[in-house]
Amino acid sequence: MLLDALMAGDRRALGRAITLAETGGDRAAELGRQIREHTGNARVIGVTGPPGAGKSTLTNRLIGALRAGGQSVAVLAVDPSSPISGGAILGDRLRMTSHTDDDDVFIRSLAARGHLGGLTASTPAVIDILDAGGYQQVILETVGTGQSEVEVGEIADIRVVVCTPGMGDDIQAMKAGLFEIADILVVNKSDQDGVDQTVRHLESMLSLRGPEHTRAVIVPTTATKGDGIDDLLNAIDRCSTILNPNERRRDRTRRLLAGRAAELLREHLLRHDSERLDTACRAYENGERSLEQSARDLLKLEYP
């Protein structure tokens, strides 16, 4: 019944289904299985970057540009949960209010709920629901804290990393994480001083990346004024043409499965197979095996 309503574009059903996915359990799994055949059509655009880079304003502009092209847009805005109380203030919506009257825009805030990766454990399931609900574009907006970027990389089809002029040191710090996953590097607030220098800096960093990353492009924007948004959209579209939808979907599923398997393996080793883990540990500590070798030793073992 929920499935039918969802497929019919019922907003109430969509809101409830996401809650169900967030809650988890058998029913959520069942729903996820039922909608699978209706998914794979949405394009998932990850938008991440350090706090204060202007992600929400940029997202807002991106919604406008996508809507102008006749596309329906869903936004998932993820905020961290308080590690102490478990509560959260989901304030990313603050500046996303200009599209709240639009029937073809659906915005949902999610709290990370202690999920370490920065995204929420249910994010892939929620994206499937929005996809099945007919949303053509899904924007996944997260704060780049140095943890979430890897997950955004796993989940999003196109990864937009936002920075601003003068974030030199921050960019250096981002190098290992945010920077590595970017398909598109946005230099927002490009009306400020130092934009050219930042672009040059990014270009020189990009030139050091391996061949698998060469398609990353740099786009200057001033989201508050809407400048550069068309360029960003064009860059996103160009990125999308590299993979066809089926490949894109397969790609995402592969990454998801591999990621989930790695998580399960880690859990299993730590909780249920500490003996073998300790053995490998000792071999490493004694200097008999390198870290890499010890890890490979573990992987050779069979797990249920």
Next chain:
Amino acid sequence: MNTQTPYRVLVTKVGLDGHDRGSRIVAAYLRDAGMEVVYTPPWQSVDQVVRLANDEDVDLVGVSSLSTDHLIVPDLMQALRKAALEHVPVVVGGIVPDTEHALLFDAGVSAIFGPGTARDTIVNTVRQLAAAARDALENPFT
């Protein structure tokens, strides 16, 4: 299941006023009590609040009002009913003249928190109302 996931609460301001010290403090109270608070800027329209309540699938709506915006809360109650969200309790915080409490209660508002209301009163009332609303939704598929 109800105890496992945090309550989701919308804290918002409808109408024209822009004073948000109260709504910010209440949002922090509820967050610190373990709830997920969807927080909006002021000046939401009735339709926008209904949409937020639906899309964010909240367990309760809190409306903060300082200068007479509570007068359109009855419109909000009606709009929520029309959107099949009548199970979502609504509480109002801020300045509501005594003589207009009945107007809000008659329209279906669950609680009114005036200035100086104790933190515990706000948190406990919101938690109870949110829990009851969640329990009333026996089938999450409806």
Next chain:
Amino acid sequence: MNRRAEQQQPKGYEKAETQWHDDYRRDIGDAQPVHNRSGVPIEPLYGPSTDPGAAHLEHLGLPGQLPYTRGIYPTMHRGQTWSQRQLIGHGTPAEYNERVLKMIDAGTTAISLIPCNSVYRGNDCDEIPLPLLGTCGTVVNTAEHMDHALSQVDIAAISTAMNDPSPFTLLSFVLNVADRRAVPWQQISGTSNQSDYLSHFIANHMFFRLSLEGARRVLLDHIAFCRERVPNWNPLSVVGQHMQQAGATPAQAMGFTLCSALQYGRDCLQRGLDPDDFLPRFTFFFDISMSLFEEVAKFRAGRRLWARLTLEQLGATTDRARRFKFHGQTSGADLTRQQPLNNIARVTTQAIAGILGGLQSLHTDAFDEVINVPNEDPARIAVATQNILREEAGLCDVIDPLGGSWYVENLTDEMEKTIVAVIDTVENAGGMYAAAESGLVQRMIGESALAWQDRIDTGDQKIVGVNCYRVPEEKDNHAVPPTVRPAKDKMQAHVDQLRRFKTDRSQAAVQQSLTALARAANSTDDNVFARVVEATAAGVTHGEVIACLRQELGFGQPLIVD
């Protein structure tokens, strides 16, 4: 009094002081240290040993002399007492006019106009649900409305304070009315209250109308226009009140406000305006909390700092340009819903603090403000409070009566240090505009608000009737008169009249003015406010002016940081 106290200590004073200290410690033990709202530690006693000494006199100045710590005029309240500026506004322009004429009959020489919340939001009344119209202010959307509101009011003689955020349509209407009545603009006097867009972006979103950048542009055009054509108008009131009401400590509120004023001053300099010309037209607007001595010290330190900043940062050369003129409003956030009559005592305390702090004009809150839009009786008591303090309490007999108090002089210095630290934080972040844009100021205010609320929640800060000295509910609240709402039929007629006005006016003239306004907004050399004045003269409404400028200059959203 001018001699250094230490040198004058009678024999044995030191011993006596030690004795007191021992006695105090014995009786009270190592009690919890006391801090004021700004975090300044407060000693139990101040005396000769804490006297800052003769060098301190240089930092004081005499009344009317730099650096103005003791007051900006030689006579202060001994000469002219503060002006009594109660904010009023309710219902339709006709209803406002009725009330204003009564006040003028009763001897008022300065009036104010609070517009309806719908006006603040930038809407005409035909776009807004009827129940929300005119409940907190007057519904003024056109020059016609202003003409009605000021009917039989001699606008050449009376000073009018308009609560009028960017793009200043209310002043525009007043100037249109002046033209109709053949009153030269040079004779129009008053203040654009709520012209400080940074305070709206940061703390009171009520008045927020245009994007930060757009508001910055229009304010500068407005200041330049007024300096040239409406010379007796104060185009800028820099507001600390919003930030303190939103939770900033008194020292933060003063520091942020001075930073905003610096920002506006620098923007004016960049525009090529003369600091000796524009600075005397800057006014300030502050909140006055219950923390009496802290507020006095806040104002004394603020005066001293502004005298310095105008010289060092803005290049003022005349004394007049360095005077810190301010309006004070008693703090509504300190009032309680519980036992509302107690608020009369609170407002009195706050008003005393403002008067002793040397304010130029004062608004006292009505005791029911925390429950209602003020009713007539409570509003009358608020005015009476000012009259009693002025006529009966002897507060005006002596200029800066707390000057020379060991405590107050010490506290003034400490508050100054705390305020300077706030200013340094903002300046290091690139000035107030940048600090507001990045959310730094909002975050600091939010933290202070939560810390204060925490003190109340834990009982560290006692609030009578809220967390102590409570009475049963049924004994509470009886004194509050019922809320009066504007008559619906009159308001509906007003809305209908606006709709007819919109149909009947010359549509060609309206279109032409809006095109000119849009063009000005996109130009770099045309004055946007000059085009606003032309547009409203041609029948363009308040809502239409703002819609046009939002289109051209951006709507933006205030930045709220959690």
